[in-house]
Amino acid sequence: MHIPDGYIGLETAVPFLGAMIPIWRKALQKIKTTLKRKHIPVLSIGAAFSFTIMMFNVPLPGGSSGHAVGAVLLAILLGPWAACIGVSLALIIQALIFGDGGIWAIGANCFNMAFAMPFIGYYTYKLLKGNAEHFSKRAVFAAAAAGYIGLNAAALLTAVEFGIQPLLFKAADGTPLYAPHPLWVAVPVMMFEHLLIAGPIEGAVTALAYLYIGKTNPELLGVKGQKNIGSQMKEGAAV
Amino acid sequence: MSKTNVIPQWLLESDVSDFQVSRAKVNKNRKSFIEKTLAQLSDTIQNEFLSEIYAKKDGLLQKLDPRVKFVSFVLWIGFATLTGNITVLVVMYLSTLLLLFLSKLPILKFLKRIWVFMPVFTALMVLPAVFNFIVPGEPLWVIYQFKQPTHLFGLQLPELLAVTRQGVKAGVMLILRVSISVSLGLILTVTTPWARLMKSLHLIKIPGIFITMLDMAYRYIAVFVNRSLEMFEARKTRTIGQLTYSSNKQFVSNAIGALFLKSMHFSENVYMAMMSRGYTGQVETLYPFKLSKLDFGWICSIILFMTLLYIVS
Numbered sequence: 001m002h003i004p005d006g007y008i009g010l011e012t013a014v015p016f017l018g019a020m021i022p023i024w025r026k027a028l029q030k031i032k033t034t035l036k037r038k039h040i041p042v043l044s045i046g047a048a049f050s051f052t053i054m055m056f057n058v059p060l061p062g063g064s065s066g067h068a069v070g071a072v073l074l075a076i077l078l079g080p081w082a083a084c085i086g087v088s089l090a091l092i093i094q095a096l097i098f099g100d101g102g103i104w105a106i107g108a109n110c111f112n113m114a115f116a117m118p119f120i121g122y123y124t125y126k127l128l129k130g131n132a133e134h135f136s137k138r139a140v141f142a143a144a145a146a147g148y149i150g151l152n153a154a155a156l157l158t159a160v161e162f163g164i165q166p167l168l169f170k171a172a173d174g175t176p177l178y179a180p181h182p183l184w185v186a187v188p189v190m191m192f193e194h195l196l197i198a199g200p201i202e203g204a205v206t207a208l209a210y211l212y213i214g215k216t217n218p219e220l221l222g223v224k225g226q227k228n229i230g231s232q233m234k235e236g237a238a239v
Numbered sequence: 240m241s242k243t244n245v246i247p248q249w250l251l252e253s254d255v256s257d258f259q260v261s262r263a264k265v266n267k268n269r270k271s272f273i274e275k276t277l278a279q280l281s282d283t284i285q286n287e288f289l290s291e292i293y294a295k296k297d298g299l300l301q302k303l304d305p306r307v308k309f310v311s312f313v314l315w316i317g318f319a320t321l322t323g324n325i326t327v328l329v330v331m332y333l334s335t336l337l338l339l340f341l342s343k344l345p346i347l348k349f350l351k352r353i354w355v356f357m358p359v360f361t362a363l364m365v366l367p368a369v370f371n372f373i374v375p376g377e378p379l380w381v382i383y384q385f386k387q388p389t390h391l392f393g394l395q396l397p398e399l400l401a402v403t404r405q406g407v408k409a410g411v412m413l414i415l416r417v418s419i420s421v422s423l424g425l426i427l428t429v430t431t432p433w434a435r436l437m438k439s440l441h442l443i444k445i446p447g448i449f450i451t452m453l454d455m456a457y458r459y460i461a462v463f464v465n466r467s468l469e470m471f472e473a474r475k476t477r478t479i480g481q482l483t484y485s486s487n488k489q490f491v492s493n494a495i496g497a498l499f500l501k502s503m504h505f506s507e508n509v510y511m512a513m514m515s516r517g518y519t520g521q522v523e524t525l526y527p528f529k530l531s532k533l534d535f536g537w538i539c540s541i542i543l544f545m546t547l548l549y550i551v552s
Contacts, residue, residue, distance in 0.1 A: 048462070
C-alpha cells in the first residue's frame with residue numbers, strides 16, 4: 001500500500017503534503033497539550049513499534065502473505081492524534097531508509113495510512129463499542145471491525161489516487177505519465193486483495209492484540225485490572 | 240540402598256519410534272517467513288545503518304554538506320517524476336550508477352538491493368497496462384484479432400488484443416522512475432550519518448520535537464526488531480513438531496500485543512534515563528555545518544545537469 005515516487009505525479013503528491021502539514025501541526029499541538037514532554041519517548045517508541053509490526057508478515061494459506069499497519073490499534077490505545085504522529089514517523093523512516101514508499105509521496109502515504117486509517121478506525125471503534133465496557137465482547141468485535149474498515153479505507157484511498165492518474169495526466173499521444181491503470185482496474189484489484197486478505201488480517205490482529213492487552217495490562221485504557229495479587233491470596237486462604 | 244539411586248524403568252526403555260518421528264519434524268522445521276524478514280532486517284540495520292560504514296567512506300558524496308545533499312537529491316527525484324522523456328530518464332539512471340561509483344559504495348550489492356524489490360514489483364504491477372484494453376493506443380504487437388465483436392457478460396470486448404506503444408512506454412517510464420528514486424534515496428541515506436541528516440531537516444522548517452521523535456524512533460527500531468526476533472526464537476526453542484496456522488496467527492497477534500506493552504514499559508524507562516541525563520527537549524549535534532568549495536561545485540554541476548536534461552526533453 002506504500003506509494004513509491006513516480007506512481008503519482010507531483011501534481012498529486014504536493015497537495016497531499018500540503019494537506020498533511022496542518023494535520024501534523026494540529027497533532028503536535030494536541031500531543032503537547034494532552035501528552036506533555038514525557039510522551040516524546042512514548043511516541044517515538046510507538047513509531048518503532050508500528051514499523052516493526054509492518055514487518056510481521058502473517059502467513060496466508062496458499063503461500064502468500066500480508067502485513068498489518070497497526071494504525072488502528074495505536075489509535076485505540078493512544079488516541080488517533082498520537083497514532084497519526086506514530087505511524088507518520090514510521091512511514092518517513094521507511095521512505096528515507098528502505099525506499100519503501102517515495103520521498104515526495106510521503107504526504108500521500110501519511111494521509112492514507114497515518115491520517116485516514118487511524119481516524120476512521122478510531123471512530124468506527126467508538127461507534128460500534130457504544131457504551132460497552134473496554135475489553136468486553138462487543139469492544140473486541142468493535143476493534144476487529146475498526147481494523148478491517150480502517151485498512152480498507154486506506155486501501156481505497158490509495159487505489160483512487162492511482163486510478164485518477166491516467167485520467168488527469170496523459171501525454172499528447174495518450175501515454176499515461178504516471179500509474180497507468182484507470183479507476184476501473186486499480187480499485188477492484190486493490191480492494192479484492194484488501195477486502196478478502198489483508199483486511200481480515202488487520203482486523204484479527206487488531207482484535208487479538210487488543211484482547212491480549214485487555215488480559216495482561218488493562219490499566220492502559222484506564223480499566224482496573226483484576227483484583228491484585230494480595231486480594232487473590234486472601235481469597236485463596238479463605239477457601 | 241536408598242531408592243534415589245535406582246533408575247526408573249521408564250527411563251531405561253528406549254522408544255525408537257518416537258525419537259524418529261520427532262527427528263523428522265525437527266528437520267522440516269525451517270525458519271518462518273516472518274523470522275527471515277526480521278533477521279534480515281536486524282542484520283541490515285545493525286551492520287550497515289547503525290554502524291554507518293558507508294557514511295565513513297572517503298567518497299564524493301560523503302564530503303558534501305548534508306543540507307545541500309538533501310535538498311539536491313529531493314529536487315532530483317522531483318525532476319525524475321516531472322520528466323516524460325525516456326532518454327532523459329535513462330541518462331538520469333546512469334548518473335545514479337556514477338554516484339554509486341564516486342561514493343565508493345559496493346555497486347553490485349546496491350544494484351541487487353535496489354532492483355530486487357521495488358522495480359521488479361513495479362514491473363509486475365504495470366504488466367497488464369501494456370495491453371490495449373487498459374491503455375488504448377497504437378498497436379505495437381497484435382496478439383489476437385477477433386473475427387467479430389465479442390460480448391462477455393454484457394460488456395463489449397475490443398476487436399483485437401494487442402500490446403500498445405503507449406502502454407509499453409508508460410511501463411518503461413514508471414520502472415525507470417522508481418529505480419531512479421529508490422537509488423537516489425538509498426544513496427542519500429547511506430552516505431549521510433543519520434544525526435546529520437536529521438539536523439538538515441531543520442532547514443526545511445520541520446519542528447524540532449518532530450525530528451527528535453524521528454531520531455529516537457530510528458534508534459529504537461533496531462531494538463524492537465531484535466526483541467521481536469527474540470520472541471520468535473524463544474517460542475521456537477520450546478516447540479516440538481508442526482504448528483497449526485491458527486496457532487501461528489494467535490502467536491503473531493499476541494506477539495504484537497506483547498511488543499506494545501514492552502514498548503510502553505520501555506518508553507517510561509527511556510524517559511527517566513533522559514531526564515536523569517539532563518534532557519530539556521533541545522537536541523545538539525557536535526558538527527557545525529559549513530559550506531565548502533566542493534558544495535558550491537556540486538550545486539553548480541547539478542543545476543547544469545538538470546538544465547541540460549530539461550533542454551533535451
